[in-house]
Amino acid sequence: MARTFPNEVDVVIVGSGPTGAAYARVLSERSPGTRIALFEAGPLLAEPPGVHVKNIDDDGARLEAQRRSEGLRPHTTRAEARTYADPMKRVVRSGTQVLPDGYQQPGEDGLPAAAMSTNVGGMGAHWTGACPRPGESERVAFLPDLEELLDDADRLLGVDRNPFAGAPYSDVVRARLGAEFDPGRAADRTVRPMPLAVHRREDGALVWSGSDIVFGDATRANPDFTLFPEALVRRVIVEDGRAAGVVVEDRAEGGEHEVRARFVVVAADALRTPQVLFASGVRPPALGRYLNDQPQVVFAVRLRDLSPSPVAEQDPRGRSEIVGEGGVSWVPYTDAEPFHGQVMQLDASPIPLVGDDEPEPGTIVGLGWFCAKDLRADDRVEFSDEETDEFGMPKPAVHYVLTNRDRRTIERARAEIKRAASVLGEFIGDEPLELSPGASLHYQGSARMGETDDGTSVCGPTSEVWGVDGLYVAGNCVIPTPIACNPTLTSVALAVRGARAIAERIGARVPASADVA
Ligand code: FAD
Numbered sequence: 001m002a003r004t005f006p007n008e009v010d011v012v013i014v015g016s017g018p019t020g021a022a023y024a025r026v027l028s029e030r031s032p033g034t035r036i037a038l039f040e041a042g043p044l045l046a047e048p049p050g051v052h053v054k055n056i057d058d059d060g061a062r063l064e065a066q067r068r069s070e071g072l073r074p075h076t077t078r079a080e081a082r083t084y085a086d087p088m089k090r091v092v093r094s095g096t097q098v099l100p101d102g103y104q105q106p107g108e109d110g111l112p113a114a115a116m117s118t119n120v121g122g123m124g125a126h127w128t129g130a131c132p133r134p135g136e137s138e139r140v141a142f143l144p145d146l147e148e149l150l151d152d153a154d155r156l157l158g159v160d161r162n163p164f165a166g167a168p169y170s171d172v173v174r175a176r177l178g179a180e181f182d183p184g185r186a187a188d189r190t191v192r193p194m195p196l197a198v199h200r201r202e203d204g205a206l207v208w209s210g211s212d213i214v215f216g217d218a219t220r221a222n223p224d225f226t227l228f229p230e231a232l233v234r235r236v237i238v239e240d241g242r243a244a245g246v247v248v249e250d251r252a253e254g255g256e257h258e259v260r261a262r263f264v265v266v267a268a269d270a271l272r273t274p275q276v277l278f279a280s281g282v283r284p285p286a287l288g289r290y291l292n293d294q295p296q297v298v299f300a301v302r303l304r305d306l307s308p309s310p311v312a313e314q315d316p317r318g319r320s321e322i323v324g325e326g327g328v329s330w331v332p333y334t335d336a337e338p339f340h341g342q343v344m345q346l347d348a349s350p351i352p353l354v355g356d357d358e359p360e361p362g363t364i365v366g367l368g369w370f371c372a373k374d375l376r377a378d379d380r381v382e383f384s385d386e387e388t389d390e391f392g393m394p395k396p397a398v399h400y401v402l403t404n405r406d407r408r409t410i411e412r413a414r415a416e417i418k419r420a421a422s423v424l425g426e427f428i429g430d431e432p433l434e435l436s437p438g439a440s441l442h443y444q445g446s447a448r449m450g451e452t453d454d455g456t457s458v459c460g461p462t463s464e465v466w467g468v469d470g471l472y473v474a475g476n477c478v479i480p481t482p483i484a485c486n487p488t489l490t491s492v493a494l495a496v497r498g499a500r501a502i503a504e505r506i507g508a509r510v511p512a513s514a515d516v517a
Contacts, residue, residue, distance in 0.1 A: 017122025050211025170327025
């Protein structure tokens with residue numbers, strides 16, 4: 001049956017990742033009767049919409065879902081899976097697509113490993129679910145309600161602060177790291193379990209949060225909410241300085257539709273949100289600028305001096321069931337030690353250990369240290385007025401340089417990760433590995449929030465674009481600080497603020513100038 005695009009709704013949301021879903025959820029909860037259309041360029045992978053692919057039990061169905069998320073050049077499960085010239089540099093992950101070109105300009109570092117997903121749920125159908133809170137100068141200083149917004153983001157994402165409490169040897173890992181890093185730290189910045197967006201079903205199976213969890217029953221039961229997969233928003237219609245709707249291409253059945261709306265939220269990831277604004281003629285000076293990805297170094301160790309852990313011995317789940325449930329620990333960012341440390345105990349060694357038996361689960365530990373980037377306006381994604389990308393949208397070109405300060409930060413991160421590794425056990429490999437820029441998949445800042453419209457930001461404190469009434473942006477692109485921790489919780493928190501502002505304006509019929517700040 002042919003689907004029908006509405007002529008008019010109250011709110012259009014562009015993109016169905018966690019931040020677009022957060023707008024749908026908060027509006028469904030706070031603004032009943034508001035007509036909402038969510039347009040998503042990619043396909044529906046499985047029910048419920050936005051489900052994390054790790055929750056798809058059947059291997060074949062899961063691989064197919066990953067492949068269908070990879071845009072027009074899918075690589076997963078294909079013989080040509082690793083056709084990229086330099087796979088280490090391009091780091092092609094299942095469920096994502098890297099930019100085919102334009103990711104690096106001559107003489108620059110570029111973002112060779114920055115990747116996107118094009119599917120209902122966005123990258124949130126493929127993510128690891130780490131949801132740490134930003135701290136100290138990672139936080140957005142001009143948002144007094146940030147803590148409460150983060151609480152609500154926890155609720156929307158279904159975050160558990162200690163999901164794998166009984167993981168073998170996680171107590172040992174945290175005790176050793178804590179003894180080394182905790183002295184002198186504030187109470188909220190000490191070593192602890194990594195909060196994860198995951199919960200356990202009644203039958204014990206793990207459920208990873210995707211946009212399905214963010215949508216929640218409130219959105220699914222909302223008769224005034226409609227999700228349109230395979231619907232690519234080409235541009236936002238702007239009339240007299242106001243958002244007035246979108247032009248959307250039906251990629252399933254063909255044709256283009258104009259959908260009028262009083263509010264438009266663009267939540268199309270940190271490369272494609274600025275793309276949609278650019279295509280709409282909304283081009284504030286900061287658009288695409290201050291792009292920043294977290295430089296990342298990784299290392300691995302084997303835990304030393306272990307006596308059989310009581311937790312491991314008593315673990316009622318048994319070895320075979322703990323795949324994917326190794327302990328995940330967190331060494332939080334501080335201004336004095338400006339790195340976000342993510343420590344994952346693995347079920348098995350990713351590298352064959354010569355002459356060894358298969359190690360006991362939890363004893364091989366992968367460490368990742370993420371750095372805050374030295375922010376520069378010149379680090380940017382630009383778009384072409386002439387050339388188009390494979391979806392027919394303005395073609396992106398990334399300009400991106402690691403500064404001398406970044407190089408020094410990365411060297412320091414190497415030292416810090418070795419410090420952490422030394423207290424845990426024996427190194428696997430000689431030196432930490434620096435990943436290619438973009439590999440964190442946490443690139444951010446390209447439509448950043450500011451307190452005032454001073455030319456260094458794209459939107460104000462409610463995420464409404466400066467000078468375009470009713471147009472909101474969402475996602476990691478909005479984060480104004482170069483945070484080192486995983487960004488999704490923060491992006492969802494900022495989305496909650498924007499969605500509440502829209503709900504308030506709709507409910508109270510508040511004029512634009514009185515928008516809550
Ligand atoms: P996305 O989830 O990227 O969704 C954007 C959506 O917009 C996409 O579905 C896209 O198809 C759609 N879109 C784009 N253009 C258009 C258009 N013109 N019209 C219509 N739709 C459009 N983050 C963390 O915080 N913690 C982690 O542990 C973590 N691990 C990760 C692991 C992996 C393997 C990956 C891939 C990502 C990880 N991330 C992690 C990043 C996290 O997934 C993203 O931060 C998050 O998904 C961003 O949400 P979003 O809603 O802003 O955008």
